[in-house]
Amino acid sequence: MVIRFAGDSGDGMQVAGARFTAASATFGNDLATLPSFPAEIRAPAGTLPGVSSFQVQIADFDILTAGDAPDCLVAMNPAALKKNLPDLKPGGTVIVNTEAFDERNLAKAGYETNPLEDGSLQSYRLIQVPMESLTKEAVKDTGVSGRDVLRSKNFFALGLLAWLFNRPTEPTIEWCEQKFKNKPEVAAANIAAFKAGYNFGITTDATRVTFEVKPATLPPGTYTNVTGNIALAWGLIAAAQAADLPLFYGTYPITPASDILHELSRHRNFGVKTFQAEDEIAAIGSTIGAAFAGNLAVTGSSGPGIALKSEAISLAFMTELPLVVVNVQRAGPSTGMPTKPEQSDLLFSLYGRHGESPVPVLAIASPSDAFDAAIEAARIALKYMTPVILLSDNHIANGSEPWRLPDVDELPDISVPFATVPNSEKGFLPYLRDFETFSRPWAIPGTPGLEHRIGGLEKEANTGNVSYDPDNHQLMTDSRAWKVATIANDIPPVEVDQAGDEPGDLLILGWGSTFGAIKAAVRRARNAGHAVDHAHLRYLNPFPANLGEVLRRYERILIPELNSGHLLRLVRAEFLIPAIGLNKIAGEPFRIAEIEARIDEILGEPAQVAARR
Amino acid sequence: MTVTHTRADFQTDQEVRWCPGCGDYTILASVQNFLASLNRPREQFVFVSGIGCSSRFPYYMNTYGIHSIHGRAPAVATGIALTRPDLSVWVITGDGDALSIGGNHLIHAMRRNVNLKILLFNNQIYGLTKGQYSPTSEPGKRTKSSPHGSIDHPFNPISLALGAEATFVARTLDMDREHTTEILQAAYEHEGTAFIEIYQNCNVFNDKAFIQLTGKEERVHNRINLEAGKPITFGPNGEKAVVLEGGEAKIVDTAAVDPGRILVHDPTRSDPTVAFALSRLSHGPYGPTPLGIFRKVRRPTYESLLDHQVATAIAKQGPGDLATLIRSHGTWTVDANGHAVEAGANGAPKAGSNGAG
Ligand code: SF4
Numbered sequence: 001m002v003i004r005f006a007g008d009s010g011d012g013m014q015v016a017g018a019r020f021t022a023a024s025a026t027f028g029n030d031l032a033t034l035p036s037f038p039a040e041i042r043a044p045a046g047t048l049p050g051v052s053s054f055q056v057q058i059a060d061f062d063i064l065t066a067g068d069a070p071d072c073l074v075a076m077n078p079a080a081l082k083k084n085l086p087d088l089k090p091g092g093t094v095i096v097n098t099e100a101f102d103e104r105n106l107a108k109a110g111y112e113t114n115p116l117e118d119g120s121l122q123s124y125r126l127i128q129v130p131m132e133s134l135t136k137e138a139v140k141d142t143g144v145s146g147r148d149v150l151r152s153k154n155f156f157a158l159g160l161l162a163w164l165f166n167r168p169t170e171p172t173i174e175w176c177e178q179k180f181k182n183k184p185e186v187a188a189a190n191i192a193a194f195k196a197g198y199n200f201g202i203t204t205d206a207t208r209v210t211f212e213v214k215p216a217t218l219p220p221g222t223y224t225n226v227t228g229n230i231a232l233a234w235g236l237i238a239a240a241q242a243a244d245l246p247l248f249y250g251t252y253p254i255t256p257a258s259d260i261l262h263e264l265s266r267h268r269n270f271g272v273k274t275f276q277a278e279d280e281i282a283a284i285g286s287t288i289g290a291a292f293a294g295n296l297a298v299t300g301s302s303g304p305g306i307a308l309k310s311e312a313i314s315l316a317f318m319t320e321l322p323l324v325v326v327n328v329q330r331a332g333p334s335t336g337m338p339t340k341p342e343q344s345d346l347l348f349s350l351y352g353r354h355g356e357s358p359v360p361v362l363a364i365a366s367p368s369d370a371f372d373a374a375i376e377a378a379r380i381a382l383k384y385m386t387p388v389i390l391l392s393d394n395h396i397a398n399g400s401e402p403w404r405l406p407d408v409d410e411l412p413d414i415s416v417p418f419a420t421v422p423n424s425e426k427g428f429l430p431y432l433r434d435f436e437t438f439s440r441p442w443a444i445p446g447t448p449g450l451e452h453r454i455g456g457l458e459k460e461a462n463t464g465n466v467s468y469d470p471d472n473h474q475l476m477t478d479s480r481a482w483k484v485a486t487i488a489n490d491i492p493p494v495e496v497d498q499a500g501d502e503p504g505d506l507l508i509l510g511w512g513s514t515f516g517a518i519k520a521a522v523r524r525a526r527n528a529g530h531a532v533d534h535a536h537l538r539y540l541n542p543f544p545a546n547l548g549e550v551l552r553r554y555e556r557i558l559i560p561e562l563n564s565g566h567l568l569r570l571v572r573a574e575f576l577i578p579a580i581g582l583n584k585i586a587g588e589p590f591r592i593a594e595i596e597a598r599i600d601e602i603l604g605e606p607a608q609v610a611a612r613r
Numbered sequence: 614m615t616v617t618h619t620r621a622d623f624q625t626d627q628e629v630r631w632c633p634g635c636g637d638y639t640i641l642a643s644v645q646n647f648l649a650s651l652n653r654p655r656e657q658f659v660f661v662s663g664i665g666c667s668s669r670f671p672y673y674m675n676t677y678g679i680h681s682i683h684g685r686a687p688a689v690a691t692g693i694a695l696t697r698p699d700l701s702v703w704v705i706t707g708d709g710d711a712l713s714i715g716g717n718h719l720i721h722a723m724r725r726n727v728n729l730k731i732l733l734f735n736n737q738i739y740g741l742t743k744g745q746y747s748p749t750s751e752p753g754k755r756t757k758s759s760p761h762g763s764i765d766h767p768f769n770p771i772s773l774a775l776g777a778e779a780t781f782v783a784r785t786l787d788m789d790r791e792h793t794t795e796i797l798q799a800a801y802e803h804e805g806t807a808f809i810e811i812y813q814n815c816n817v818f819n820d821k822a823f824i825q826l827t828g829k830e831e832r833v834h835n836r837i838n839l840e841a842g843k844p845i846t847f848g849p850n851g852e853k854a855v856v857l858e859g860g861e862a863k864i865v866d867t868a869a870v871d872p873g874r875i876l877v878h879d880p881t882r883s884d885p886t887v888a889f890a891l892s893r894l895s896h897g898p899y900g901p902t903p904l905g906i907f908r909k910v911r912r913p914t915y916e917s918l919l920d921h922q923v924a925t926a927i928a929k930q931g932p933g934d935l936a937t938l939i940r941s942h943g944t945w946t947v948d949a950n951g952h953a954v955e956a957g958a959n960g961a962p963k964a965g966s967n968g969a970g
Contacts, residue, residue: 026945171943218947224940234939241935248696268926270933273695273919278721282688285681285718289661289692292679293700297692315682371939405944408935445677445693445700448656453625453671455680456664465627466672
């Protein structure tokens with residue numbers, strides 16, 4: 001069941017959606033969400049660009065995406081209806097706030113006639129609710145006044161949805177009491193509106209049919225509902241504990257990465273030091289300083305900010321300092337569409353630096369996966385003394401899903417001992433490499449006898465002294481590249497979700513936030529009779545050691561990406577394999593149906609395949 | 614812990630590669646001697662630089678050091694200082710590095726009052742890139758990149774630092790090692806950002822830029838020594854004095870004014886206005902120019918405020934517990950049959966009590 005809340009950005013649709021999600025989560029449903037914000041923060045009220053929406057899919061089986069087409073749409077005004085109706089499933093339910101459908105709003109949304117009256121909604125189940133007057137009536141004794149009165153109408157809508165979808169009411173009521181502890185009248189108004197909406201559902205004829213969404217069957221365990229940015233922040237805190245290091249997060253506000261800063265800055269009691277720098281360059285500069293000084297040092301941004309950090313990532317690579325660089329990708333280039341997801345920074349992550357500077361690149365597959373990915377990125381950075389780029393995107397960052405909580409006592413030990421004594425007869429050699437990892441020692445200021453200088457100039461092997469020697473530059477360039485390349489031996493091999501005993505007719509290779517859509521499409525394709533396998537890459541540089549061998553098992557490889565074919569190019573170049581792409585650059589995730597259609601295109605309609613067999 | 618050091622303890626085995634006669638040598642010697650005098654363990658010092666002639670400095674200091682990116686040294690040093698208040702962190706920078714490409718980081722480090730000692734070697738020229746005009750070059754200066762004369766209005770670094778509300782602002786001269794040492798000492802003792810502009814002679818691309826302050830003949834007429842608690846007078850026999858007039862600092866004949874009107878230097882004034890007025894006495898080392906400490910005031914350092922927040926949070930909430938953190942948004946439990954059986958924090962309901970009745 002896919003439900004979308006849509007309204008003006010001031011209508012509180014994100015809150016309504018999030019509360020609906022929370023109630024569903026506690027009910028035990030599996031779920032996935034997709035918020036969508038207007039690009040401009042102050043887009044004019046009532047207009048199409050001002051529409052904000054929140055989509056949630058709830059189900060009693062494990063689901064992987066926020067769903068394609070909504071079954072139910074809540075439209076708080078004509079613009080919200082106009083913008084979202086085309087996505088609604090045929091025969092779906094539309095709940096409208098009738099009082100917003102006045103001439104002015106209709107005109108602003110570009111309607112010539114009122115869709116509630118002109119018959120254009122005949123193919124849908126239309127539920128018309130005078131939400132404003134009902135909300136006014138409901139909150140009249142709660143003490144709120146003026147413009148605050150109508151602010152509760154999102155809770156009215158939420159209450160109605162709670163009844164329609166058989167959601168528990170207590171979580172929302174308790175949330176209001178908690179959230180507005182200091183504004184009891186607001187809490188009372190929201191609760192009153194919520195109950196009124198719920199009761200409206202019970203009492204009116206129009207909405208008598210309720211939908212049943214039973215709790216999902218998820219593996220046993222304790223769950224919470226988490227967004228990607230929050231899971232990432234928690235993962236960084238966990239990584240610092242696993243590394244036994246203080247966490248330093250130097251950053252500059254940017255959509256959609258800022259929530260990581262917001263979350264981390266709340267947790268000073270974990271010893272977390274967040275630093276809101278004057279710009280992106282200072283953000284990573286401070287992070288490099290913190291790494292030198294002995295912290296788990298992390299910076300985060302989005303594409304445009306990462307571009308500004310590019311020179312400094314090369315410095316961290318050259319000096320060989322451990323750093324995690326988070327890139328929450330958004331649609332670009334330039335300012336692009338800051339609130340929309342895209343995977344268009346992959347090649348930039350691998351190659352967007354001056355000089356020979358290959359850095360490890362990891363990608364997060366889903367909101368809850370951010371926790372583990374953060375720990376893994378930190379592990380590689382510390383063990384190999386290198387900056388690591390960790391790719392997220394807007395879909396992961398703001399989307400949410402149930403997360404089975406890990407046992408925090410079972411976190412891997414990723415600590416790396418600091419150097420404390422000289423490592424040679426000649427004293428301390430800061431660039432004397434470890435035989436196994438090719439990494440260099442980490443000696444932090446304050447350690448007696450290990451005083452040394454590092455910098456961006458090329459260094460002599462072992463001593464770290466400045467060197468312009470040609471052979472040395474070749475050696476050091478090769479050593480740094482080799483160090484990163486050998487990480488392939490220290491990461492898990494890529495696993496294939498294989499339909500049968502033998503490799504199937506098609507392998508879908510993905511990375512990042514396309515995970516859910518690919519998985520769901522593969523499941524549907526298998527149900528329809530296709531032999532389709534799926535592999536998803538956590539490691540984009542270096543690739544897992546077995547990737548080439550895995551790819552060569554398949555005659556057909558499809559790589560769906562929210563870019564023009566970045567992984568596709570890498571795979572073709574690296575393995576000389578004629579993989580094909582499915583590429584979308586629309587600022588929105590794949591729909592399951594899009595991937596499914598491409599599978600059918602490649603393998604033929606399932607019926608034909610069956611006939612061939 | 615105290616240790617006994619000599620200058621040699623702070624020298625590295627690296628060949629110093631500045632041009633012979635460069636003012637950088639003198640500053641290096643002053644800093645090494647000064648650090649040796651502190652008897653503080655060598656490993657507790659970190660020198661961070663950007664790019665430029667002066668930024669080679671860390672390679673010659675037997676301490677911890679980073680030769681970073683053009684203009685970014687204050688940012689890198691900030692990361693060190695915020696996380697390691699036990700260290701003494703120094704930034705070595707130049708007029709191009711600090712005031713051109715790195716201007717943003719410089720002003721923000723100063724306004725935050727990060728505990729950094731920033732030594733800005735001002736030679737009024739780009740040396741490493743071989744002689745282009747810099748943000749402190751005088752208007753009209755002819756260089757390789759300004760054959761018709763520079764049309765850039767120069768920064769006054771002291772005015773800039775005061776504008777950014779730096780808590781310690783001083784100016785000294787490479788040649789005057791005694792004065793340099795005095796300023797270094799005061800900067801070292803200061804808690805917070807100490808900004809020191811050091812006039813540094815680049816004898817290759819901008820020789821004698823500071824002759825008015827270093828020449829035997831000239832200096833007695835042009836050096837205005839700022840000394841706390843003393844009336845500001847200068848000249849061979851103190852025949853010139855500084856007074857405040859309509860908010861501006863003015864140079865007058867000492868004999869012509871009531872001695873009570875002569876400005877008594879007080880770097881500890883919390884308002885930077887008078888210090889700013891003094892900084893406007895010269896727009897470069899071309900005539901009478903103040904040297905010494907313009908401003909020295911107390912304000913909590915950024916790192917002390919940050920540490921205070923950490924300590925307060927731990928005192929109030931207890932040390933962070935990861936298991937609690939990941940449960941802080943509410944939880945529910947799924948049993949072996951795949952059913953949600955009980956809810957955890959945030960008062961989420963048990964399954965079945967969903968109020969649908
Ligand atoms: S170019 Fe000038 S500043 Fe640079 S080392 Fe030579 S004399 Fe010194």
